[in-house]
Amino acid sequence: MDLGNDLPTNFTSPPLLPGLVNCVFDVLDKLATPTKIQALSLKYLVEPWTAGQENTPEEDSMAVSTVADRQPYKEYLLASETGSGKSIAYLLPMLQALKVSEVRRLAENAATPIASKRGLNPRALVLAPTHELARQLSATAKALVHEVKLRVLCASRANLPTRPGAEERAAAGKGGRRGSSAGRMKALMSFADDGEMGEFEVKETGPGTPAFPVDVVVGTPMKLMEMVRGRGWDRDVEFAGGPAAIYEMEKREEAKGDLSDADSKDKGPKRRRGRDSIPGVGEWRSSPEMGLSQVEWVIVDEADVLFDSDFQETTRMLLADIAKARGHEVPFITLPIGLLAPAPPKAEPVPLSSRAKEKAKTAEEQETAIAKAPGKAVAKRGPSVITPLNYPFNLLLTSASVPNWLSKYLNAYHPSLLRLVSPNLHHLPKSLKTEWVNWSGGNKSADIERRLRKVWAADAADGLGPGPESLGDMSKVLIFCNKNSHVEDLGTFLEEKGIKNIPLSAKSDTRKRGNSKHLEGFIRLPGRQATEQPLDDWSSSWVADEDAEEEEMLSVKAKAKAAPRALVPIVKQNIEPPAVKNDPMNVPHVMITTSFLSRGLDFSPNVKHVFIVDDPRSMVDFLHRAGRTGRAGENGKVVIFGKMAGRGSQQSQRIKKQVKALVA
């Protein structure tokens, strides 16, 4: 069946609620039209709203059924190239369905407002692999709900201590749960007191304190699991094997060395260091902070990452927990070997030619390989008969890459899943150009510096730059390396040459979990004036939109600090004169990083160049790195450094051919 016929060419109401359409135009542009993946979503995913539905919910309430007797929930895959607008493509149907169902349920139970009943029991979860992406997605969702008044929360590791303080441990007692003995803990959100965007914060409150209502929670699977089961839940898993298991785990992590992006993603179970790994101390657990019984929608963004060998256990455990909380238990199963993602590459990048060999391996060989692989102590065979997983909620997976193993997994466990795929999937966006820099084999950093200066020379020729007559901003450049050590070395080299830069590896001290300031100036913020807006303002727009009832629930301290409505949006004055701001020698115009920033993040249109200076580990890795520019139809260029001639050039030649095949 061709799903691509007669697709909508505009965002209109209906099928979308008028408030959603208005916000789409605010976020994008009044003239914006749906991208291909958004058109598919509008046609097949959006539960149409009909005029009057919002105003006369009583009529609709007649048709409402309970969770138990609803039609089976839907399962979808949205797959399209990088920068093609997947976030809005999945947020719109989800937000619309939440609003419509809220209106219907309100009518059903008009006496009790749904918000006060719900507490911290969201109706939708959005999962993302990094806290940076979670923040950006929640900011986009917040920008879409100003008029329909849904509540979106970003839950990141941010404001919570990573280890309990002495008092908490004493209160908890050995192996105890803090909640029971240290008084009742209720979860409240503090939106303004940390200047960040809706961070989750646990506060001690008296009995009867109203819980804050929330519709959508966005976060990493690990953070959400901590909120659901209580922080420290994964230590049961770690300690099940005793000290020997901890020792083995430490060794495995060390073996990954600095090539690994191990700390970049909030996956779990996590290795605990120092005192935290001492049995006894490590038994500390906090109380659960979030219920799952109301969850109607789960979005798995970057699905091939969240189902890969690092994340899949936590992701699937969370899905199983939601099912259980909703009264339809779906067992957490061991996956058969053929449906597991291959283990990530180890010490050195795997030459691309070996991928073919890898593919040719029989299932038997793969099993042996996995059994021997570090990090996989036991290779278990899954059930021989596969029973589809019918989760009692709508499940929407999305990605710009759908590898074979994921496709097989979905065929086996989600046979009724509707796949909405853009024709350009697994290709570079059409607006993205490629360029090859022939690395001489000498000082690569010097080659990179030369190419950077060429970028700005071209800008200057176009009238862009720091001068008073400037027609616009200088380009920003995102550089991808494979190793954290290379990130640091290149950063130092460029700094010495007078080029300001931000070296950001997964383990950088500057990568704060509590905010996204380390990305300031490089990522795009939702809204028309977004690129000019400082990051701090992400939260303020949301504070402004809370109902009076919700404001009541902010602590006195938070309220005192909250911006009065009249002042929002807060636009901070940029104290740097334009000449300085625009000068790559004064303000960083270069960010150097590894693949951990290659997933999902929507970089500013000022990032017109991505430099890939080390051989990409795979073509999937390449697609995601390159796709940080040339987004939403903007022009972009990916510059690939490789040894193109002479000895040792075979690898780069091979990559060049493979990249050519990705050009649409």
Ligand SMILES: Nc1ncnc2c1ncn2[C@@H]1O[C@H](COP(=O)(O)OP(=O)(O)OP(=O)(O)O)[C@@H](O)[C@H]1O
């Ligand atoms: N219909 C549209 N018209 C113009 N711009 C759009 C449209 N839809 C989305 N955009 C913009 O395109 C950019 C990329 O969107 P988004 O981040 O959702 O892409 P994506 O497909 O999820 O990319 P990735 O695979 O890298 O995660 C955003 O800045 C977004 O505001």
